[in-house]
Structures are given as structure tokens and as C-alpha cells.
Amino acid sequence: MYACMNGIIHYYLIITNMNRIIISIFTLAGALTLNAQSDIVVLDLTKATTTLNFDAENGAWTGTYDDDAESIDSQCFSFVHNSMGDYNTWWGFTASNSANNVRQDDTLKFQFSNMAKGGIVLNEDGTVKTDENDMPVVSAEVPYMVAYASSAFAKHPADMAFNDGKAYEAVGVYVNLNSYPYYCIxxxxSYARAFHNGDKFTLTIHGIAPDESERTVDTELASYTNGDLTINRGWKYVDLSSLGIINQIYFSLKTTDVGQWGDNTPTYFCLDKLMVKPVSTSGIPTVNANDANISYDRANKTVSIGNASFASVYNTAGQCVMSSENSSFDISSLSAGIYVIKAGNSSLKIVK
Structure with missing residues (x-):
């Protein structure tokens, strides 16, 4: 069944399990029309520049335990990957095409699956393909990302940056429960207890802006309230527009099942069809005065001010961070961010 609230369609699959209700939630918050815009970049691992081959038994990317594999890159996205192959250990992101969501005795061996049984299919125009109920179509042939976000390995273990060095506007992403924490919940x-009243498993998505400020979006993957376990089995769309302009995203998981050595619930989740929008500075007009004609060469990180005799560079806090009397000067020493360059009565806003 479904309900429409505030223009957002919530689909529910209700399964009775003893005295509990397990609810699989699929939320489409405008994603299907949003990614139809031609300027939105939608993660598509079939376009990956990293070679993606998959293990025939468990669906894992064959580079998962390769210590030399430091990232998985596709389009403008670069997902951090780390491993200690000698110890069969990895963290950060890997890729998978597993469609096996059955409970396994060897949970670590089959830690590369999601409960939706595959990745999300795209139409030829890059939009999300949907069925007759407007649900995302899932296929075992479509690869997706698996994240192991254990804080035991790094402060930000599940990190994504843009491989072209540009900033982007966050749009949205689909997330899903990995089958390993699903069955533990x-x-x-032997490590984690089954959830009981008051327990939650929450994914936090952190957006880092060019000025290094941070905004977050939370989404619950599982919660146990008043005797009912609400748990995510399908691909859930999360609106990321509140993150604004970003040059990095990292993901963290929080569980209420915590022991002496940290989280007991395995901190895995799955991700697909991350969407961002390029930030354009081409539409910002250059105002000419006193023969000043300010331009920015982003590739070479140089600013030109024409015949102006002096220029100042200001950050978003209004602080002057650089000045120059040269007609062309290098700003590569500045941190990534948004700046305003002023020369005479002219100004230009740039994203470094």
C-alpha cells in the first residue's frame, strides 16, 4: 500500500513476524523527476573508470582486498577504498553486483549484498527506471556501492570526493541496508544482539562545503519503537539538497547496540545513484570599471585583472586572504572554497 504526505510518496510492505511488524520503506522524494534534468550527474557504475570485475560467488569487486586499490572512480565521483589484504580486511567503499540477500552462516564472506537484491536500473536518458507502481526497477546485473563505515579504521572511513577538483551541488542518493547488519538487527x-525497544540504526550523510563548513542529513535504516521493528529492505531515496554546494561527502553510521569495544551492529550500508549538479560560475557577470577585466583560469589557478593596478581576494567571511599588484597572480595556495576577487570597482565570484 502507499500514502501521500506533503507530496512525498511512501510505500510500505508490511510483514507480520510474531508480535512485531517489519516495514520495508521505499521513499521517493521527487527523485524521479529531479534526475531528469540534463545537468544532474547520476552515479552509474557501468561508466566506472576503475576496472570493476566481480567475484562469481559473493559478488564482491575483485579489487576489494587489493592494497593498491585506493579508490573506485566513476564519472566525477571518487569513493575511497582501503584494505589490508593479508588480513582479509577492507573499509571505506567497495562495489558489488550480488543479488543474494539470503541469511548466511558465513556472514563476513557474504557481506557484499543488499536487501533489494541488486542495483537500480537507469533509462537511456539517465533517469531512474520505474515499474508500474513508480518504484525503482532493481536488477542483479546492475552494480552498486557497499560501504563499511567503521570508525575503528579512520575518523571518516566512508568518504567520497570529486575527482575533477570541482565543487557540486548535492541533489540526492539512494541507500539500502546491507544484508549483514540487516540480519544482525x-x-x-555472536557479536550483535537483536534490536529491542528503543534501538536505532542511523545513517548520517555529511556534506563538506568549499569553505570547509559541514551540514548533515540523517536517515534511519532501522528503528524499534513500541514493540515494532521498522527496517529498510528496499532502496530509499534521501534528499541531499540541504547540503548545498559541496566538494566532499562522508558517511557515518550510529547504532544503539554498543559494547566495550565499540559498535556491535556491523556498520555497513549500500549506496546507488548518487546525484549532484555542477556549480557554474560562467553566468556570473564581470563588471568592468577603471579598465579592470577580472578573469579566473581554474585549470591553472590564476587570476588576471587586466589593466587594474591592484586586486584583493576575500573569503566568504569577508576576510582579505590575498592581495596582488600584478596583472596576473596565482591563488593555488588558497584552500578550496568560494572567493570574491575585487579590483577597482569590479568584482568576480569564483569557486576554487
Whole structure:
């Protein structure tokens, strides 16, 4: 069944399990029309520049335990990957095409699956393909990202940056429960207990702006309230527009099942069809006065001010961070961010 609230369609699959109700939530918050805009970049691992081959048994990317594999790159996206192959250990992101969401005895071996049984299919125009119920079409042939976001390895273990050095406007992403934490939440195992009243498993998505400020979006992957376990089985769309302009995203998971050595619930989740929008500075007019004609060469990180005799560079806090009397000067020493260059009565806003 479904309900429409505030223009957002919530689909529910209700399964009775003893005295609990397990609800699989699929939320489409305008994603299907949003990514139809031609300027939005939608993560598509079939376009990956990193070679993606997959293990025939568990669906894992064959580079998962390769210590030399430092990232998975596709289009403008670069997902951090780390491993200690000698110890069969990895963290950050890997890729998978597993469609097996069955509960396994060897949970670590089959830690590369999601509960939706595949990745999200795209139409030829790059939009999300949907079925007759407007649900995303899922296929075992479509690869997706798997994240292991354990804080035991790094402060920001599941990190994504843009490989072209540009800033982008955050749009949205689909997330899903990895099958490993899913079955631990429902049944428990030798490390984690099954969830009970008051328990939650929350994904936080952190957007880092060019000025290094941070905004976050939270989404619950599982929660146990009043005797009911609400748990995500399908691809859930998360609106990221509130993150604004970003040059980095990192992901963290929080569980209420915590022991002496940290999180007991395995801190895995799955991700697909991350969407961002390029930030354009071409539409910002250059105002000419006193023969000043300010321009910015982003590739070479140089500013030209024509015949002006002096220029100042200001950050978003209004602080002057650089000045120059040269007609052309280098700003590569400045941190990535948004700046305003002033020369005479002219100004130009840039994104470095």
C-alpha cells in the first residue's frame, strides 16, 4: 500500500513476524523527476573508470582486498577504498553486483549484498527506471556501492570526493541496508544482539562545503519503537539538497547496540545513484570599471585583472586572504572554497 504526505510518496510492505511488524520503506522524494534534468550527474557504475570485475560467488569487486586499490572512480565521483589484504580486511567503499540477500552462516564472506537484491536500473536518458507502481526497477546485473563505515579504521572511513577538483551541488542518493547488519538487527549473532525497544540504526550523510563548513542529513535504516521493528529492505531515496554546494561527502553510521569495544551492529550500508549538479560560475557577470577585466583560469589557478593596478581576494567571511599588484597572480595556495576577487570597482565570484 502507499500514502501521500506533503507530496512525498511512501510505500510500505508490511510483514507480520510474531508480535512485531517489519516495514520495508521505499521513499521517493521527487527523485524521479529531479534526475531528469540534463545537468544532474547520476552515479552509474557501468561508466566506472576503475576496472570493476566481480567475484562469481559473493559478488564482491575483485579489487576489494587489493592494497593498491585506493579508490573506485566513476564519472566525477571518487569513493575511497582501503584494505589490508593479508588480513582479509577492507573499509571505506567497495562495489558489488550480488543479488543474494539470503541469511548466511558465513556472514563476513557474504557481506557484499543488499536487501533489494541488486542495483537500480537507469533509462537511456539517465533517469531512474520505474515499474508500474513508480518504484525503482532493481536488477542483479546492475552494480552498486557497499560501504563499511567503521570508525575503528579512520575518523571518516566512508568518504567520497570529486575527482575533477570541482565543487557540486548535492541533489540526492539512494541507500539500502546491507544484508549483514540487516540480519544482525533482526536476529542477532555472536557479536550483535537483536534490536529491542528503543534501538536505532542511523545513517548520517555529511556534506563538506568549499569553505570547509559541514551540514548533515540523517536517515534511519532501522528503528524499534513500541514493540515494532521498522527496517529498510528496499532502496530509499534521501534528499541531499540541504547540503548545498559541496566538494566532499562522508558517511557515518550510529547504532544503539554498543559494547566495550565499540559498535556491535556491523556498520555497513549500500549506496546507488548518487546525484549532484555542477556549480557554474560562467553566468556570473564581470563588471568592468577603471579598465579592470577580472578573469579566473581554474585549470591553472590564476587570476588576471587586466589593466587594474591592484586586486584583493576575500573569503566568504569577508576576510582579505590575498592581495596582488600584478596583472596576473596565482591563488593555488588558497584552500578550496568560494572567493570574491575585487579590483577597482569590479568584482568576480569564483569557486576554487
Amino acid at each position: 533482526e536476529y542477532g549473532d
